[in-house]
Amino acid sequence: MEGIVYKFNKNSREQVCAAFKTFREVRGIDLRVCYRDHDGNLKPGEKGLWLKVELLPELKKAVLALEQVLVSKVPLQSADDREVAL
16 A cells, blocks of 8 residues: 555645655655645655654654643653753
């Protein structure tokens, strides 16, 4: 399965697109800033992140950790447990 599975507006000109992509015969998750060309077609931009599908659980943990910090307003901790200013 390839292609965009979810997208949302980043701003009035760009969208964040979540897709499955194969790179060098390895299936992965592609999170990319997309834009519309002059013909209105959605095109991938240079800014993005590609991860092996196996890393999806870690990506989900990262997003949930970000949400937890925002909701609980607890001090943000870095991966090595040093406090990081927001």
